[in-house]
Amino acid sequence: MKIQHLTLTVAATIALGAMAASALAQSAARPAANPGDADGAFVVPYKFSEPDGEKLYRRVCAGCHMPDAKGAVGAGFYPALTKNPKLAAGGYPVYVVMKGLNGMPAIGGMMSDQQVADVVNYVRTHFGNKYKDAVTAADVKAAR
Amino acid sequence: MAEKPVLPMSKRDLLSLIGSTAGATAMYMAMTSLGQAQASPFKGPLKLDGDAKGASVLILGAGVAGMVAALELSRAGYKVQVLEYNDRVGGRSWTLRGGDTFTELGGQAQTCTFSPGNYINPGPWRIPWHHHGLVHYCNELGVALEPFTQLNYNAYLHSTKAFGGKPQRYGPLQADYYGHVSELLAKAVNKNALTEDVTSEDSAILLESLRSWGALDKNMRYVKGNATSDRRGWAKQPGGGLTAEPVPSEPMTLDTVLKSGLWRGIGGNLTYDHQYSIFQPVGGMDSVAKGFERAVGQLVRLNSKVTAIQQDEKGVTVSYDDTKSGAHLQAKADYCLCTIPLSILSQIESNVGDALNAAIHAVPYMPSIKVGLEFKRRFWEQDEQIYGGITSTDLPISQISYPSSNYGSKGPGVLLSAYTMGAYAYEFTSLAPAERVARTLEWGSQIHPQYKDEFLNGISVGWHRVPWTLGCFGIWTAETRAEHYKNLCQLDGRILLAGEHASYLGGWQEGGITSSLDAISRLHQRVMAG
Structure with missing residues (x-):
């Protein structure tokens, strides 16, 4: 429905040429559609809007560490997060997310303290990791 | 509807609108101009x-x-x-064309099925004239260069939050932006608001320069007429014969231009890296x-x-x-x-x-993704008279680049249909390649409704999945x-x-x-x- 409407109005723009630009500007008060996905992806370009650890992992971290968290190898590699003893102390993954590591950007800069805590806790309790001592937003804030 | 203000909003909303309208492209521009x-x-x-x-x-x-x-x-x-x-x-000096296969980290392989002559450059895609070293070696090594169209006044500025999501042509938006700013500044001069900064002699020069820059009338106003239509385009173009008489177009109001946030797409084209001449190697980087x-x-x-x-x-x-x-x-x-x-x-x-x-x-290392889509015909040229250049948008695709060569060809054409950085690049990269193409097609169809009917195939490169970078x-x-x-x-x-x-x-x-x-x-x- 919405797409059909858009088709018609854009076609009108094309047909009317320059005149349409000013005419359409006068009727531009319609509220804009939210461009993002339901799980918080693609909401704004400069920060992540995913609301929980699983969604953050799936929509952000999986780009490099892969959906199964097994990492990947090419000329370089992305480390597997599965059964990863480096996750034993929660402070380490918090530090890596906040500060970056080698080619990995300091991706926590585009997350809230709570989001960083959530995604670290998610990884530390999934993919074969069973670390029950959750990190908190306060821990993240201290590392920021 | 028409009498309501365009996009009523608080200042806080306005600032966030500007940020998101600017999008990843502007972030990249800011990054390149400030830091790099x-x-x-x-x-x-x-x-x-x-x-x-x-x-x-x-x-x-x-x-x-x-x-x-x-x-x-x-x-x-x-x-x-x-x-x-x-x-x-x-x-990274790399081109994908029909028959090429790219296997990204994680093992997903994409085979490009573009028609002969079509391509995308997943990495660098333009060569500014002042990149003297690269231009030198292109000349020395027999690498033919052709013009890359960075700025096309007939391409679009697009925001989901302005004009009801309808794309606006770059030319009229820029003309109205420059024109209204000129008029305002002229008013300030004439109210003697700038006497501390500008001598009376320079004020007279400034006024004339504003008339020239902004296409202002004899009263220093930016108003509908031949002068402004000569900048922003006509409601009816001048022609020949009995139907020759042109009809001027109506400028947008200052309020409309400012609140649209689309002016944010102009600054990037003023940067040194994006000034003409810009080249691309014939046939691909x-x-x-x-x-x-x-x-x-x-x-x-x-x-x-x-x-x-x-x-x-x-x-x-x-x-x-x-x-x-x-x-x-x-x-x-x-x-x-x-x-x-x-x-x-x-x-x-x-x-x-x-x-x-x-x-x-x-x-x-910077996150970035490019998606190339091939379409049955060059509808952007045939339907919308867009020959090369770039449309910018606050959609996650950030921009659409139209091919800078082979204008008017009848066969299939390829658009660089997404080139984005920032959070969107991570979120794009985490999708499976087919899903990246599907989303790019969906978003792009908000700007070009022909997308879905004309689509043939697509390929994507999320740079964090490139095994060697x-x-x-x-x-x-x-x-x-x-x-x-x-x-x-x-x-x-x-x-x-x-x-x-x-x-x-x-x-x-x-x-x-x-x-x-x-x-x-x-x-x-x-x-x-x-």
């Missing part, structure tokens, strides 16, 4: 005079940095070998790689994955694996020029000094530059680094070329000094 981009230091062809006395240099990486070093060092009499991970030369390959391709060993770099007082030993046979091999030379991206190099065992080692580990290019900050940049570029024993990461032209091939020329000049001085 500098004028090219290229001073003309390199002269490495003197006898190299058979000294040998092992070059790691056959991108433009490695290839230009191979060319110049071999000319100067050095014994040169190049090791390259990929099964082709060029690195990998023409640059092929030019170097014709000259020194015989020096390159492909399919060679470097695993360790060790130096001692006598020379450098590089361990590498043949990725086809699995054989563990070694190469030795007097010196090593390493152009491997720092994202990879930081994972390779080496015995460089502490300062260089710290620098190698200090540079994260783990990201798009190195990100420097003022802090990391101050602490690490010089250490990164210094000769460390017998090892020297080059590449876009060792430049102030991050992400540009010119950075790779000029860093390499600078590095081998210093290396040559060291060799000459014995």
